[in-house]
Amino acid sequence: MDILIVGAGIGGLTAAAALLQRGHRVRVFEQAPQLAEVGAGIQMSANAVKVLDSLGLRAAYEASAVRPKAFEFRRFDSGELLHRMPLGEQHEQRHGAPYFQIHRGDLHDALLQAVRALDPQAIALNARATVLEEDEEGATLHFDTLAPVRAELVVGADGIKSTVRRYILGDDRPVFTGQVAWRCTVATTRIAPALRTDIVSTIWCGPHNHAVMYYLRGGELLNFVGCVERPAEEESWTARRPWAELDEDYRGWHPMVRAVIEHVERDQCFRWALNNREPSLRWSSARATMLGDAVHATLPYMAQGAAMAIEDAAVLARALELPGTLADRLRRYEAHRAPRTARVVRESTEMGELYHIGDAETMRRAFHDRDIARSRNEWLYPYDPLQVAIA
Numbered sequence: 001m002d003i004l005i006v007g008a009g010i011g012g013l014t015a016a017a018a019l020l021q022r023g024h025r026v027r028v029f030e031q032a033p034q035l036a037e038v039g040a041g042i043q044m045s046a047n048a049v050k051v052l053d054s055l056g057l058r059a060a061y062e063a064s065a066v067r068p069k070a071f072e073f074r075r076f077d078s079g080e081l082l083h084r085m086p087l088g089e090q091h092e093q094r095h096g097a098p099y100f101q102i103h104r105g106d107l108h109d110a111l112l113q114a115v116r117a118l119d120p121q122a123i124a125l126n127a128r129a130t131v132l133e134e135d136e137e138g139a140t141l142h143f144d145t146l147a148p149v150r151a152e153l154v155v156g157a158d159g160i161k162s163t164v165r166r167y168i169l170g171d172d173r174p175v176f177t178g179q180v181a182w183r184c185t186v187a188t189t190r191i192a193p194a195l196r197t198d199i200v201s202t203i204w205c206g207p208h209n210h211a212v213m214y215y216l217r218g219g220e221l222l223n224f225v226g227c228v229e230r231p232a233e234e235e236s237w238t239a240r241r242p243w244a245e246l247d248e249d250y251r252g253w254h255p256m257v258r259a260v261i262e263h264v265e266r267d268q269c270f271r272w273a274l275n276n277r278e279p280s281l282r283w284s285s286a287r288a289t290m291l292g293d294a295v296h297a298t299l300p301y302m303a304q305g306a307a308m309a310i311e312d313a314a315v316l317a318r319a320l321e322l323p324g325t326l327a328d329r330l331r332r333y334e335a336h337r338a339p340r341t342a343r344v345v346r347e348s349t350e351m352g353e354l355y356h357i358g359d360a361e362t363m364r365r366a367f368h369d370r371d372i373a374r375s376r377n378e379w380l381y382p383y384d385p386l387q388v389a390i391a
């Protein structure tokens with residue numbers, strides 16, 4: 001097929017590579033003049049890593065990824081261990097692919113190389129899609145800088161403010177969740193050895209606030225994401241905020257958290273609003289569909305937003321090979337993907353409620369009852385986008 005993809009984020013590039021690999025003609029249009037993933041770290045679990053492996057990315061990610069031994073959920077001030085979910089070898093043996101953490105730029109770059117190896121001309125930059133039209137024979141994308149382009153199918157991988165979504169579902173704007181995320185990294189050598197954690201992903205949980213910390217680039221960098229309940233603010237991935245506000249948000253927290261706050265570059269503290277939407281069961285029109293944040297933006301509290309975009313891409317590539325009309329195949333894709341991604345959106349919101357419980361004893365009981373490790377090992381990580389039946 002002749003396919004246009006709007007957006008060259010992690011979802012759009014994964015879709016491009018998967019579709020090119022299956023012999024489709026693919027063109028990707030990205031509004032940015034340069035390709036660069038903002039933000040710092042990202043976590044990838046087996047359900048997504050299987051897709052990355054199928055695209056030949058293993059050597060690329062292994063060069064810089066860190067494999068954490070576990071998720072450790074700890075109380076924000078005392079550091080009490082509330083719950084531990086083994087990762088490392090256990091995750092790989094159980095689910096057939098590793099769990100790793102990587103700099104977003106490194107993952108994005110690896111995907112970009114994979115797409116360009118399959119078709120060096122596939123990606124057009126500085127190309128913002130503005131309008132989508134479709135008729136019985138095909139779909140036409142209009143741009144602000146390019147002449148219109150026509151194809152059999154358009155895939156909206158254009159993120160939370162998706163233009164393709166507006167065409168398919170109307171103008172339903174994302175909703176501010178009442179939570180914002182701080183993002184910083186610090187060189188691990190700046191943290192006193194006695195305060196460094198093991199190679200684990202630690203989630204420090206406290207009243208109306210939690211912080212996630214994990215290592216990147218062979219352990220050289222420590223990634224910090226602080227998620228705080230706050231009144232509305234601008235949605236931006238690049239807004240720097242005063243260090244004093246970060247300091248204020250984490251006053252009284254565990255010495256390990258304090259060590260990170262004390263050592264971050266004071267002019268490199270970014271904070272952005274976290275938005276999401278009610279999950280939709282409808283993702284497609286007759287000749288256009290969506291994947292990733294365009295259709296199921298979520299709070300990042302299960303570390304699954306990009307993983308879901310990667311799963312979508314793999315399942316879409318497989319669904320297009322099913323029998324039936326294009327509209328039938330798109331229906332099967334969305335019918336298969338919508339319940340799983342809706343569950344991630346819903347459970348991520350619930351995780352926010354769990355991580356932000358004020359009273360220590362209530363939090364202890366809630367973590368015990370929830371048993372995150374059992375739940376995620378049962379339904380989330382075993383899913384294989386390359387093999388699952390697309391019912």
Ligand SMILES: Cc1cc2nc3c(=O)[nH]c(=O)nc-3n(C[C@H](O)[C@H](O)[C@H](O)COP(=O)(O)OP(=O)(O)OC[C@H]3O[C@@H](n4cnc5c(N)ncnc54)[C@H](O)[C@@H]3O)c2cc1C
Pocket residue numbers: 006007008009010011012029030031032041042043044127128129130157158159160161162163181225291292293294300303304305306307308309
């Ligand atoms: C704090 C935080 C931590 C996270 N941690 C994790 C994690 O550990 N693991 C995980 O799996 N996920 C994580 N996520 C989620 C993850 O970052 C997103 O779900 C993922 O990046 C979405 O990818 P995407 O390709 O769908 O969209 P995006 O990355 O938003 O890409 C969309 C692309 O489309 C382009 N675009 C937009 N409109 C147009 C247009 N009209 N024309 C052309 N181009 C356009 C944009 O410029 C952009 O390049 C986290 C998110 C946050 C906020």
